[in-house]
Amino acid sequence: xxSFDTRVRFSEIQEDKKMSLVAMINCFQDCCTYEAEDGGVGxxxxxxxHCTWMLVNWQIKINKYPVFCQNIKVSTWACGxxxxxxxxxxxxxxxxxxxxxxxxxxxxxYINTEKNRPERNVPEKELNVxxxxxxxxxxFETGKIELPPDPGTKLNPITVTRTDxxxxxxxxxxxxxxxxxxxxPDDVKIRGFRAExxxxxxxxxxxxxxxxxYSDRNxxxxxxxxxxxxxxxxxxx
Numbered sequence: 128x129x130s131f132d133t134r135v136r137f138s139e140i141q142e143d144k145k146m147s148l149v150a151m152i153n154c155f156q157d158c159c160t161y162e163a164e165d166g167g168v169g170x171x172x173x174x175x176x177h178c179t180w181m182l183v184n185w186q187i188k189i190n191k192y193p194v195f196c197q198n199i200k201v202s203t204w205a206c207g208x209x210x211x212x213x214x215x216x217x218x219x220x221x222x223x224x225x226x227x228x229x230x231x232x233x234x235x236x237y238i239n240t241e242k243n244r245p246e247r248n249v250p251e252k253e254l255n256v257x258x259x260x261x262x263x264x265x266x267f268e269t270g271k272i273e274l275p276p277d278p279g280t281k282l283n284p285i286t287v288t289r290t291d292x293x294x295x296x297x298x299x300x301x302x303x304x305x306x307x308x309x310x311x312p313d314d315v316k317i318r319g320f321r322a323e324x325x326x327x328x329x330x331x332x333x334x335x336x337x338x339x340x341y342s343d344r345n346x347x348x349x350x351x352x353x354x355x356x357x358x359x360x361x362x363x364x
Contacts, residue, residue: 129162145192166256185233186321206262319363
């Protein structure tokens, strides 16, 4: 397990002084990239090997929102691997009491960035750095997010800008979710979340949002101009 301690920043909170979902996602991303960097298999390692881990899907469950200035502990660990798909858990705990606030499950594909295809031979060095622990025994959903049969509500297109791009030269995982959340109703209270990343988006791409709204959940789909989904995100309310 790899962990780091931090404090909920003003820049990470919403109007209600609680940590935003995007800030949680950023903490999780930071945690696994810190682990890679500290183990010598970080960004420079990936640049040399022309490979990287790309997020396929994840689920986040919120027991209690971290609040402004709260001391928290962010943790991650690898919990399985099959061929080129790695599985990873995350948690956010109250640093002082140990209370579990947020937990997550994710799957990542090991990708050859030159050939833009999966790379089955994950280096032994990386596997040794990540190790392997038992997965969280929690109520994560199985299967893909099912889109309703109705057409949903189409919204205004979104253009990918330079601030959305990360070191892989495509829209960052957290930014993708931030774009999806930008079309949610203002008064939604999110208790859980899962997402499937279907296609990469790069600078200048146009995303076409569609939302399906229900009493217990909202589903947001960001598609390309041919109505092929790039991101499917389900927000439990």
